[in-house]
Amino acid sequence: MSAPPDLYGRRPTDRLWKFATRAISAYEVMTRFMRSETPEQPAKGLSMKLVVRKVKTEAEDVVSLTMSTEDWSPLPTWQPGCHIDLRLPSGTERQYSLCGDPEDRWTYRIAVRKLGAGSQEVHAIKEGDLVTVRGPRNAFPFIDVPRYLFIAGGIGITPILPMVKAAQDKDWHLVYCGRSRDSMPFLDEIAELDPARVWIRPDTEFGVPVSGKELLTWALPNTHVYCCGPAPMIAGVRVDRTTGLHYERFSPPPIVDGRPFEIELRRTGTVLQIPKDRTALDVIREAMPAVAYSCRQGFCGTCTTKRVDGGDMRICVDRGRGRIVLDM
Incomplete structure (x- = not known):
């Protein structure tokens, strides 16, 4: 079968084809059910x-x-x-x-x-x-509420775009920022949305990066704000918005009020000093370059490591007091 030609890679979307494929799918599900099978x-x-x-x-x-x-x-x-x-x-x-x-x-x-x-x-x-x-x-659940403000910075549009499309029967607005229009993906799809509800805001057309207050122009008191983008943009939004804010960053979160502690690697006996402004992962990687990690935000589980006391530690974000002994 050749690759589907439409925007999302689906089969042709004319009505007759849609009807035929849905009928076939329904038939397959029905016959599997009759054979006490579940769809693969x-x-x-x-x-x-x-x-x-x-x-x-x-x-x-x-x-x-x-x-x-x-x-x-x-x-x-x-x-x-x-x-x-x-x-x-x-x-x-x-x-x-x-x-x-x-x-x-x-x-x-x-x-x-x-x-x-x-x-x-x-x-x-x-x-x-x-x-x-x-x-x-x-890790960024989209909840059903009457009013939304979506804020995306650059590649942060990726989780936001499906949310905007899912909210079309609600009261919604989208603010989309970036360095320039050439750097901002999916502008063609966003152009199909209601232009009265969308603000495309490239830095090159305004001379300066957008401020948190500008981003929240459409944020009424009962609005849920969904934000994804670089850390400075999210920080600007958080200054002025403390309730109804949902955000996802694509860089490691900053360390706030960190305290130094020690990590002991049980298998070698190596003791590592973790400064107040660095993560355990950062320091462990210097001693063990092959240590597994991925998201660096605490949700993927790739870097989760067993402690000798029976607990687990996500070494990309978790901190401790005194000395923690890891089974590594």
Whole structure:
């Protein structure tokens, strides 16, 4: 079967085709039910081999990947805010927000800006390549409320875009910021939304980065604010918004009121000093460059390490007092 031609990688979307595919799907589900079977679908959290069906340049240094199973079988369902873990050819894993259509059961879409070594590996992936994916998982849940303000900075549009599309029957506004229009992905899709509810705000057209107060122009008292972008943008929003704020950052969170402590690596007896302004992961990586980690924000679980006292430690974010002995 050839790759689907539409924006999200789906099959042709004319009404007759939609009716036919839904009828076939319904028939397959019914016959499986009659045979006391369940529709074949990968379990969430298990690794899946997916084929990259489409690679598209979405903006300057940003590409999107549209992926499906090899036989076009249904993928695990997801909701706006979900991400997947993508295992890269080097063996490292990175988390990327799903930015396609949750109603599309056959494909996943992610978009990645070229920044570091991991993203460079993603940009080297070509159509037809096999990739390993785990998920989807949701660390940025989208709740049902009457009024939303969506704020996205650059590649932070990826988890926000499906939320905006899901909120079309609600009172919503979107503020989308970036260095320049050329650097901002999915402007073509955003152009299809109600222009009265969207503010595209590139720095190059205003001369200065946007302030927190500007970002919150549409934030009425009963508005839930969903924000994703660089740390300074999120910090600016948090100064003026303390309730109804949901945010996801794509960089490690800053260390606030950190205290120094010690880490002992049980297998070698090495004792490491963790300063107040560094994470355990940062220091451990200097002694053990191959230590596993991914999100650096505490939610993926890749760096979780056993303590000798029986507990667990997410070495990318967790801190301690005195000396902590790790089973590593």
